[in-house]
Amino acid sequence: MSGANASARQPARRFSGPARAALSLLALLAGAPVLAAEAPEVAQACLSCHGEALAEGAPPIAGHSSNYIQLQLVFFRAGRRKNEIMQGVAEGLSDNDIRALGKYFASLPVPDAKPPADTQPDLTKTGETAALQHRCAACHGDTYLGIQAAPRVARLPEAYLAKALGDYRANTRPSSGGAAMTEVAGSLSDADIKALAHYLAGLP
Ligand code: HEC
Ligand code: HEC
Known part of the structure; x- marks a missing residue:
């Protein structure tokens, strides 16, 4: 993506020349030939x-709702969601950047990564049981692809999922949706978190 900065500075309304090249590369990266929202220049800094x-340790963000993405960026910028890297990134973002980034990444298709081969089917079963017990699907949807404020959690990286649940439980990450996740995670044991992360990461 080197050299993209100068060209992205020009208005890219008609998607011609370098702008089109950048967009088709992004569509390619995202794995589908969709017409994405215009990539704001600041989005280049996210792709690494x-x-x-x-x-x-970054999760995929393509295809999350614009609201969810914007909220998380605001949480990082305000230091309410703790992460050294993302707090540093978000510090430099204006409200307009955040709106444009939310709109842009939400317009990209959800990456259709295949789940990794399941080397721990027992842990998967334990995770599935825990998910039923805690009614995770009631908010995240039967296929865990997200509903309204609750984002997609299917096939996110396992380590990221475990970290996210631990962060909600430790209250180092605020939750939208009336503190939904703070409440849910409060009742999870370490073993629950391990099993849930494994189960969700491996969903077909
Ligand atoms: C150097 C790596 C790096 C860069 C560059 C980076 N991020 Fe992140 N991002 C991360 C990591 C790591 C996390 C996970 C933080 C955590 O564990 O809470 C994250 C989390 C996020 C989340 C929350 C995702 C979720 O599912 O809750 C959003 C949204 C996000 N980043 C957006 C951006 C945007 C927009 C940019 C560019 C302006 C960007 N990031 C640049 C590493 C990066
Ligand atoms: C009452 C509704 C509700 C229930 C039940 C619920 N969630 Fe959530 N979940 C949410 C909302 C809303 C968010 C977004 C919170 C935020 O702003 O960070 C979320 C976020 C998450 C995230 C963060 C995703 C990311 O990309 O960082 C994970 C992981 C998660 N939920 C897993 C679970 C699991 C596992 C369960 C069951 C044990 C569960 N949720 C039950 C509403 C719910």
């Missing part, structure tokens, strides 16, 4: 961690 290859 949230692009096709994930880095630094």
